[in-house]
Amino acid sequence: MSSTVDVPEAEKQGEGKKKETVETVVVRFCGDSGDGMQLVGTQMTNVSAVYGNDVSTLPDFPAEIRAPAGTLAGVSGYQLCFSNHDIFTPGDAVDTLVSMNPAALKTNVADLKRGGTLIVNEDAFDKSNIAKATYESNPLDDEDMLQPYRVHKVPMTRLTRDAVEGLGLTVREADRCKNFFALGLIYWLYERDATPTEEWVKAKFANKPEIQEANLRALRAGYNFGFSTESFTVHYHVEPAQLPPGKYRKLTGNEATALGLITAAKLADRGLFYAGYPITPASDILHELSAHKNFNVKTFQAEDEIAAMSAAVGAAYAGQLAVTASSGPGICLKGEAMGLGMITELPMIIVNVQRGGPSTGLPTKTEQADLLLSMFGRNGESPLPIVAAQSPGDCFHAVQDAMNIAVNFMVPVVFLTDGYIANGAEPWRIPTQEELKPIEVKHQTEPNGDGEYLPYKRDEKLARPWAVPGTPGLEHRVGGIEKADVTGHVSYDPENHEYMVKLRARKVAGIENFIPDQKVDGPDSGDVLVISWGGTYGAVRTAARELQSAGKSVSHAHLRFLNPFPKNLGDIISRFKHVLVPELNMGQLRMLLRDRYLVDAKGLNKIKGKPFLISEVVEAIEKML
Amino acid sequence: MSTDLPVLSPKDFASDQEIRWCPRCGDYSILAQMKKVLPTLGIPKEKFVFVSGIGCSSRFPYYMDTYGFHSIHGRAPAIATGIKLAQPGQQVWVITGDGDALSIGGNHLMHAIRRNVDLKIILFNNQIYGLTKGQYSPTSPTGKRTKSTPMGSVDHPLNPLSVALGSEATFVARSVDVDIRHLTSVLERAAHHKGTAFVEVYQDCNVFNSGAFSFATDKKVKQDNIVYLEHGKPLIFANGSKGIRVNEGSRPEIVDLDGSVQEDDLLFHDEKVAEPSLAFMLARMRYPEFPEPMGVFRAIEKPTYDEEVNQQVEDAIAEKGEGDLEKLFNRGDTWEVK
Ligand SMILES: Cc1ncc(C[n+]2csc(CCOP(=O)(O)OP(=O)(O)O)c2C)c(N)n1
Ligand code: SF4
Ligand SMILES: [Mg+2]
Numbered sequence: 001m002s003s004t005v006d007v008p009e010a011e012k013q014g015e016g017k018k019k020e021t022v023e024t025v026v027v028r029f030c031g032d033s034g035d036g037m038q039l040v041g042t043q044m045t046n047v048s049a050v051y052g053n054d055v056s057t058l059p060d061f062p063a064e065i066r067a068p069a070g071t072l073a074g075v076s077g078y079q080l081c082f083s084n085h086d087i088f089t090p091g092d093a094v095d096t097l098v099s100m101n102p103a104a105l106k107t108n109v110a111d112l113k114r115g116g117t118l119i120v121n122e123d124a125f126d127k128s129n130i131a132k133a134t135y136e137s138n139p140l141d142d143e144d145m146l147q148p149y150r151v152h153k154v155p156m157t158r159l160t161r162d163a164v165e166g167l168g169l170t171v172r173e174a175d176r177c178k179n180f181f182a183l184g185l186i187y188w189l190y191e192r193d194a195t196p197t198e199e200w201v202k203a204k205f206a207n208k209p210e211i212q213e214a215n216l217r218a219l220r221a222g223y224n225f226g227f228s229t230e231s232f233t234v235h236y237h238v239e240p241a242q243l244p245p246g247k248y249r250k251l252t253g254n255e256a257t258a259l260g261l262i263t264a265a266k267l268a269d270r271g272l273f274y275a276g277y278p279i280t281p282a283s284d285i286l287h288e289l290s291a292h293k294n295f296n297v298k299t300f301q302a303e304d305e306i307a308a309m310s311a312a313v314g315a316a317y318a319g320q321l322a323v324t325a326s327s328g329p330g331i332c333l334k335g336e337a338m339g340l341g342m343i344t345e346l347p348m349i350i351v352n353v354q355r356g357g358p359s360t361g362l363p364t365k366t367e368q369a370d371l372l373l374s375m376f377g378r379n380g381e382s383p384l385p386i387v388a389a390q391s392p393g394d395c396f397h398a399v400q401d402a403m404n405i406a407v408n409f410m411v412p413v414v415f416l417t418d419g420y421i422a423n424g425a426e427p428w429r430i431p432t433q434e435e436l437k438p439i440e441v442k443h444q445t446e447p448n449g450d451g452e453y454l455p456y457k458r459d460e461k462l463a464r465p466w467a468v469p470g471t472p473g474l475e476h477r478v479g480g481i482e483k484a485d486v487t488g489h490v491s492y493d494p495e496n497h498e499y500m501v502k503l504r505a506r507k508v509a510g511i512e513n514f515i516p517d518q519k520v521d522g523p524d525s526g527d528v529l530v531i532s533w534g535g536t537y538g539a540v541r542t543a544a545r546e547l548q549s550a551g552k553s554v555s556h557a558h559l560r561f562l563n564p565f566p567k568n569l570g571d572i573i574s575r576f577k578h579v580l581v582p583e584l585n586m587g588q589l590r591m592l593l594r595d596r597y598l599v600d601a602k603g604l605n606k607i608k609g610k611p612f613l614i615s616e617v618v619e620a621i622e623k624m625l
Numbered sequence: 626m627s628t629d630l631p632v633l634s635p636k637d638f639a640s641d642q643e644i645r646w647c648p649r650c651g652d653y654s655i656l657a658q659m660k661k662v663l664p665t666l667g668i669p670k671e672k673f674v675f676v677s678g679i680g681c682s683s684r685f686p687y688y689m690d691t692y693g694f695h696s697i698h699g700r701a702p703a704i705a706t707g708i709k710l711a712q713p714g715q716q717v718w719v720i721t722g723d724g725d726a727l728s729i730g731g732n733h734l735m736h737a738i739r740r741n742v743d744l745k746i747i748l749f750n751n752q753i754y755g756l757t758k759g760q761y762s763p764t765s766p767t768g769k770r771t772k773s774t775p776m777g778s779v780d781h782p783l784n785p786l787s788v789a790l791g792s793e794a795t796f797v798a799r800s801v802d803v804d805i806r807h808l809t810s811v812l813e814r815a816a817h818h819k820g821t822a823f824v825e826v827y828q829d830c831n832v833f834n835s836g837a838f839s840f841a842t843d844k845k846v847k848q849d850n851i852v853y854l855e856h857g858k859p860l861i862f863a864n865g866s867k868g869i870r871v872n873e874g875s876r877p878e879i880v881d882l883d884g885s886v887q888e889d890d891l892l893f894h895d896e897k898v899a900e901p902s903l904a905f906m907l908a909r910m911r912y913p914e915f916p917e918p919m920g921v922f923r924a925i926e927k928p929t930y931d932e933e934v935n936q937q938v939e940d941a942i943a944e945k946g947e948g949d950l951e952k953l954f955n956r957g958d959t960w961e962v963k
Contacts, residue, residue, distance in 0.1 A: 046958055049958070049960065050958050050959075050960045051960075052960060052962060196958055240962075242962075243962045244962070245962050245963055246961075246962060247955070247959055247960070247961050247962075248959060248960050248961070248962060249954070249955070249956075249957055249958060249959045249960075250957075250958070259953065262948070262950075262953065263950055266948060266950055271711065273707065273710065273711055292941075292948065292953065293937055293938045293940075293941035293942075294938070294941035294942045294944070294945040294946065294948045295947075295948030295953070296938060296942075296948065297938070297948075298710055298711070298934055298938060300706070300707070300710060300934070302703065302736075303703075303732055303733065303735075303736040304732060306700060306703070306733075307700070307703035307706075307732070307733050307736065308703075310696070310697075310700040310703035310704045310707065310733070311703050311704065311706050311707030311710070312707060313696070313704055313707065314676070314694070314703070314704035314705060314706065314707025314708040314709075314711070315707040315708065315710065315711040316707075317694055317704075317707075317708060318674075318707065318708045318711035318712040318715070319711065319712070320711040322707070322711075336697055337697060337700060339697075340696060340697050344694075429962075430954045430955060430959065431954070433950075433951070436950070468712070469671070469672075469674045469692035469708065469712055469715050470671055470672060470692075470712055470714060470715060471671060472669065472670075472671045473671070474671070475670060475671055475690055475691050475692050475693075476692065476693075477640070477686050477687055477692075477693035477694070477695060478693075478694055478695075479686070479687075479693075479694060479695030479696060480679075480695065480696060480697050481695065489642065490642070490687065
């Protein structure tokens, strides 16, 4: 990250203070889960996005909702990266770390760059908090530890209390506002326009005027503290980014998935039916969809994931665009009913917002370890198409691709995201009406065979017709027992079974003719091809580009379609000497690629519940060059 | 509209599939009565959907020429809920067995009932797992010897009607496979109920549990062992010679109608009372201590789940206007890049 020193005349604030222009900044707020870190992180993201920077975020919260205050287990963090150019990740190392207590300092300081800015709430460094953070003595007195950083010890609690004095708040209420103090200070440090945050506070606390005023005062006090105190001698300017022209807003991956589903249903002119059982990190899809019932969206919070999946199958039979979402443990429960959706050949989407496994695993952390579950996690020969989104905003487009496959091929489609892109946010260019791809849905209304309805007679794509209950004359039965070809009657005939198993597999394989060819970023032949999928896109793309700029023979193929693979993938692979597959698992895509293309692909595998750093990927590629 | 309906007969509801139940299985009779009831409802054939789980009983949808879904073990109530929410205009029937509904599918049954989804759930209770060839089920009596309990079952059975009542059912009834007239009338009542109608049918599995309900079907003894429920009427059985009275301990007791007890002193059935205690007490009357009640235990009105889910969609449209993508995309803070 380069920086240049601006001429002091450009300064408008903070008389005599130096302003530096920088390209990219990584800020992380961390504190106790009761300190409101997610909130201020989101606000900082909003104002940066509205200002025109490219942004990428990484919220990181503890699994316990109310871990004991001040403990290491209770630390909550929010990292965001904002830049004057396209960025794909929330950044490897932190430029400015705001730490609200000793526990947060302890768990986060290692990620701060040497020479980075450390802002701490020194009021929180009392004996009890220091002990809870398992420090032996006050770390703020440890000069060796703090030596590499530009340290600002700010008495945030006291200053916040002073700022809100006279509003009649309790001490607790007053102390709750200190996150806005910290935010105000960061706004000064990075020259942010606080207006969107002020408006948010006004709307949020419209019914609590004293809380509203207190937060606004705390925000201003933080800002003014940076402006007037001597300890802050520099502040920073980041130009807006040159993103493709258009109108933008900020979206998280889960919001984008929900919006994409609503859009798909609207474009298909069909009702959207969503069934789910709450689970981290997928619940926000249910929350978002249930706020948009006026789009003819019906949401059903089922008694468990088995019921949610079953209800989706029922709604699909009844002609709606049916969707269910969950995460690993819930997807396991859905397995049997997914198989029913498969054999009854009904269109639906199963969203898996992957998290750390196995079992309950790391519920609030990210992982990509459910690819093989999506491929093979059902009894019998039960291939399902798999589509994976690459970034928060991409969930919008990718889930529509999934829906398109589902309705065109009459098949349940697995849609994979992960905790990282589901909770992460980025600027999303609002599509124009013309950019929305229509989705065509046909319901059978007439007999298709000599006056009778043949539910398993197929079209050229091998898709069967979709006749909806209520249609006169097309009464028919479906079910989980093997179907006779064409008629769909129950059949135990061995020849028919083998034929049908192969037919269903052929249908799914045929989707390769429907999806676009795989694109390669970089030359289409060379030394190293990096193949990735899902939420690792940002880190891998940035790493590959860095090496390309350094003149290395590296190309990158990021897969959106994982079953079937794009038709030209084998061809692409054959034109490179080495293949590297970075994944947040033990090598699941690599296994599929090796099996399918007999290629000696190597893996870069990380299973820490955290996304790749760009540097990790760069290093792994360099080793292969 | 009903005047334009073609007049349907039971034959119109028979599919072309060969029926594969064992000869003399109780399921045949239930199928036959269903085919009799449906044409009387004034509903076009395409408006029915039969959903089942897995079990002998669950093959039912294949034998009906309606829309149908033979699904997976235990999940029929959930699948049916999806269908009903998607297509509230369909009349949705769930066909299930004692294992299907109360063992593997207990959770879905309970939740469909408490939500009051407009489903007609018919539980074929043969007190055995028929399809898997004769293991004991959650309704088999303690001590039952089966393939999986050669020394007798040590499980305590549960009572389907108690489960339904405990789940706040709005309609609960019981009948017997071979009691043709009674079964027809109960199915008809279920069809007309708005909300979850739960019907337990005693069904003979003559291969693995033959005669489990002979106390209620055998012409020689059944009048002493069952009592027909009629709304507003006293509970009288044994050809009018016996009645049921509630004693001082608020428990039912059998009394002889030999003149010492007046009809007015007997328990009068009220299926419409909001409080389910009476229905619960009736459900707990079990042979051989008591005659087992047959008929409608409870039939009250409550808004249905499907109605309310769809109403919320309509309310949202009325309040915010029909969904507009442009508006949806532009919610919150937006900014322009030139
Ligand atoms: C997930 C699953 N587990 C087990 C089975 C095996 N199975 C099929 S039917 C059945 C029990 C059926 O009993 P019941 O519901 O009483 O129906 P009946 O055959 O008596 O009508 C069992 C255990 C299955 N099909 N699926
Ligand atoms: S096994 Fe029993 S329940 Fe199943 S078809 Fe035969 S008689 Fe009927
Ligand atoms: Mg049974």
